[in-house]
Amino acid sequence: MDVLETRELRYFVAVAEDLHFGRAADRLGMAQPPLSRAIQQLERRLGVTLLERNRRGVALTGAGRVLLDEARTLLDAAAAAARRTQRAATDGGNRLVLATKAGANHELLRTLLDAYAAEVEVLLCGMGDQARMLRDGRADVALMQRPFDELTGFDTEELLTEQQVAILPAEHPLATRTALTMAEIGAVAGLPVARWPRPDGTYEPGPGPEIHDLSQLAQLIALGQTTAVLCASSRWWLWSAHTAVPLTDAPHVTTVLAWPAHSRSRAVAGLVGAATGLR
Amino acid sequence: MDVLETRELRYFVAVAEDLHFGRAADRLGMAQPPLSRAIQQLERRLGVTLLERNRRGVALTGAGRVLLDEARTLLDAAAAAARRTQRAATDGGNRLVLATKAGANHELLRTLLDAYAAEVEVLLCGMGDQARMLRDGRADVALMQRPFDELTGFDTEELLTEQQVAILPAEHPLATRTALTMAEIGAVAGLPVARWPRPDGTYEPGPGPEIHDLSQLAQLIALGQTTAVLCASSRWWLWSAHTAVPLTDAPHVTTVLAWPAHSRSRAVAGLVGAATGLR
DNA sequence: CGTCGGTGATACCGGCCGAGTATCACCGAC
DNA sequence: GTCGGTGATACTCGGCCGGTATCACCGACG
Numbered sequence: 001m002d003v004l005e006t007r008e009l010r011y012f013v014a015v016a017e018d019l020h021f022g023r024a025a026d027r028l029g030m031a032q033p034p035l036s037r038a039i040q041q042l043e044r045r046l047g048v049t050l051l052e053r054n055r056r057g058v059a060l061t062g063a064g065r066v067l068l069d070e071a072r073t074l075l076d077a078a079a080a081a082a083r084r085t086q087r088a089a090t091d092g093g094n095r096l097v098l099a100t101k102a103g104a105n106h107e108l109l110r111t112l113l114d115a116y117a118a119e120v121e122v123l124l125c126g127m128g129d130q131a132r133m134l135r136d137g138r139a140d141v142a143l144m145q146r147p148f149d150e151l152t153g154f155d156t157e158e159l160l161t162e163q164q165v166a167i168l169p170a171e172h173p174l175a176t177r178t179a180l181t182m183a184e185i186g187a188v189a190g191l192p193v194a195r196w197p198r199p200d201g202t203y204e205p206g207p208g209p210e211i212h213d214l215s216q217l218a219q220l221i222a223l224g225q226t227t228a229v230l231c232a233s234s235r236w237w238l239w240s241a242h243t244a245v246p247l248t249d250a251p252h253v254t255t256v257l258a259w260p261a262h263s264r265s266r267a268v269a270g271l272v273g274a275a276t277g278l279r
Numbered sequence: 280m281d282v283l284e285t286r287e288l289r290y291f292v293a294v295a296e297d298l299h300f301g302r303a304a305d306r307l308g309m310a311q312p313p314l315s316r317a318i319q320q321l322e323r324r325l326g327v328t329l330l331e332r333n334r335r336g337v338a339l340t341g342a343g344r345v346l347l348d349e350a351r352t353l354l355d356a357a358a359a360a361a362r363r364t365q366r367a368a369t370d371g372g373n374r375l376v377l378a379t380k381a382g383a384n385h386e387l388l389r390t391l392l393d394a395y396a397a398e399v400e401v402l403l404c405g406m407g408d409q410a411r412m413l414r415d416g417r418a419d420v421a422l423m424q425r426p427f428d429e430l431t432g433f434d435t436e437e438l439l440t441e442q443q444v445a446i447l448p449a450e451h452p453l454a455t456r457t458a459l460t461m462a463e464i465g466a467v468a469g470l471p472v473a474r475w476p477r478p479d480g481t482y483e484p485g486p487g488p489e490i491h492d493l494s495q496l497a498q499l500i501a502l503g504q505t506t507a508v509l510c511a512s513s514r515w516w517l518w519s520a521h522t523a524v525p526l527t528d529a530p531h532v533t534t535v536l537a538w539p540a541h542s543r544s545r546a547v548a549g550l551v552g553a554a555t556g557l558r
Numbered sequence: 559c560g561t562c563g564g565t566g567a568t569a570c571c572g573g574c575c576g577a578g579t580a581t582c583a584c585c586g587a588c
Numbered sequence: 589g590t591c592g593g594t595g596a597t598a599c600t601c602g603g604c605c606g607g608t609a610t611c612a613c614c615g616a617c618g
Binding site for chain 2: 003004005006007046047048049050061062063065066067069070071073074077078079080081082084085086088089152153155261262263264265
C-alpha cells in the first residue's frame with residue numbers, strides 16, 4: 001500500500017504537467033518507452049488509472065489530479081527533509097535558522113534573540129518568502145504576520161498584535177492628522193497606495209507603484225510619490241521625511257512565530273519556549 | 280539534492296528504530312549486508328553521517344534524529360497520498376469522507392450535511408482518531424474539538440463554540456443544581472471523573488473508570504458510578520437517567536472543520552464553503 | 559481514400575544496481 | 589585467549605531500469 005517510490009512520483013509529475021510522454025521524457029533526460037512503462041507500473045500497483053490516453057494526447061483522470069497534488073507536496077517535502085538533515089549535520093543540530101521579512105518586526109526580533117540564549121542565524125527574505133523557506137527546509141522558524149501571510153500547514157505561536165499605520169510623506173497635508181481611516185487613505189488624489197507582489201510574483205492592477213522591498217518603498221514615500229499601510233512597529237525604519245498616522249479601522253496585525261507542523265526539534269521547541277515566556 | 284528514495288527511507292527508519300542492522304534487516308525481510316550498503320549509500324548521497332557505528336551497536340547522530348523524524352512523516356504522507364488517490368478513483372472524486380467522534384456534534388453534523396448537497400460518507404471513529412484518519416488519507420475532512428484535539432498540520436474552520444456541562448446520574452444530589460464548578464465536580468466523594476485514553480492508548484492514573492466510548496460512559500453514569508465533563512451538545516444522546524449541569528468555569532469548546540493543510544480538492548472546498556455559509 | 563506525421567505501446571536487449579552468501583575485522587565478556 | 593556478536597566487505601547473480609527499434613492507432617490533408 002505504501003509503494004510510492006519517489007522516482008515514480010517524479011516521472012508522474014513530469015508527465016502530468018505537460019501531458020505528453022515524449023516531452024516529459026525529454027525533460028527528465030530519458031527515452032519515452034521506459035517512462036511509459038514506469039507510469040503503467042505505477043498505475044498497476046495503485047490499481048488506478050491516472051491518465052486517459054485517448055486520441056491526440058493524454059488527459060488526467062480525477063485520481064490523477066489528486067495524485068499530482070499529492071506528489072508535488074511529497075516531492076517538496078522530501079527535498080525539505082534532505083535539506084534539514086544536511087543542515088542538522090553541519091550546524092551540530094543546535095543552530096536555528098529564522099526567516100523574517102527584511103525590515104519588519106525589528107524590535108520584537110531583537111528581544112526574541114536576546115531571550116533565546118543559543119545561536120540563531122537570521123535569514124532576511126522578501127515579502128512572502130518565509131513560507132517557502134520553511135517548506136523548503138532552508139529555515140526552521142519564521143516570523144510571519146496575520147492576516148498577510150498564508151499560515152496553512154504551520155504551527156504558530158502569537159507574539160504581538162498591533163495597529164496598522166499609514167506611512168505618508170512628512171510634508172503631505174494628511175500627515176498632520178492624528179488618525180485616518182482606510183477610506184481616506186485610499187481616496188487621496190495624487191498619492192496612490194503602493195502595491196506589493198502576490199506570491200506568484202505578479203501584481204494586482206492599480207494606480208500605485210509596484211514595490212519590491214522596503215527600502216524602495218521608503219524612498220518613494222519620501223519622494224511624495226506613494227503611501228503605504230504597515231504595522232505600527234514599522235516606525236523602527238522610518239526616515240525623517242516620513243510620518244506615521246494610526247488607522248482607526250484597519251484590521252490589527254498579529255506577528256506570529258511559525259514552524260513546520262511536524263517539527264519536533266529541541267532547538268525549535270527552545271525558541272518557542274523563550275518566545276512564549278517573553279510574551 | 281532531491282534524492283531521497285522512499286525505499287531508502289524505509290530502510291533507514293527500520294535501522295534507526297531498533298538500532299541494530301541485523302534485526303532491522305530481519306524485520307524488513309532481507310539480509311543484513313544489502314541493508315548496510317543501502318544506508319551507506321544514503322549517507323554518501325546526503326554527505327551526512329546518520330549513524331554512529333561504534334563498539335557494541337549503533338547510535339543516531341543529530342542529523343540522524345532529524346532524518347528519522349522527517350522520514351516517518353514522509354512515509355506516512357506517502358501512504359496517505361496513495362490511499363487518497365485510490366479513494367479518488369473509486370469514488371469518482373466527488374464523494375467526501377468525513378471523520379467525527381461517534382456521538383459528538385450530532386446536531387451540527389446534521390445541519391452541515393443538509394447544507395452540503397453532494398454525497399458525504401460519515402466515518403465514525405474513536406476519541407482521538409480523526410487526526411490519524413486525516414493524516415492516513417482515509418478521511419478528507421473531520422469534525423474536531425479545540426482544545427481537546429491536536430490540530431497541528433491541519434487547516435481549520437470554526438463552526439461552533441459551546442459551554443461544557445457535567446453529566447451526572449439523575450438521582451445524584453448535585454443533579455438538582457443549576458450550575459457547578461470544575462472544583463466541585465472533581466471533589467465529589469464516590470463519583471470519580473471518567474478517564475479517556477490518551478493518543479497512545481494509555482490512561483493517566485486516577486480513581487475514575489477507564490472509558491473507551493460514549494455508550495460505555497453513558498451506562499456507567501446511569502449506574503451512578505462515574506461522571507464526565509462534555510460539551511453542551513452532548514444532550515443529544517443523554518439517557519433519562521442522566522442530568523446535564525452547566526459548568527461555569529470550564530473552558531469553552533470550539534468544534535472546527537479540519538482538513539489536511541495542503542488539500543486543495545474541489546470537494547473539500549465545497550464542504551468548507553457550505554460550512555462557513557451556515558455559520 | 560491513401561499517405562503521412564505524430565502519438566503512446568510493445569519487443570527486445572544490455573548494463574547496472576540491488577540482494578544474497580560467505581567471510582572478515584573488530585571488540586567486549588568470560 | 590577464545591568465543592559470541594557486531595557491522596563491513598567481496599563476490600556473484602538476477603531482475604529491473606533504461607535504450608533502440610518498431611508497431612498500432614488516429615487525425616489531417618490532399
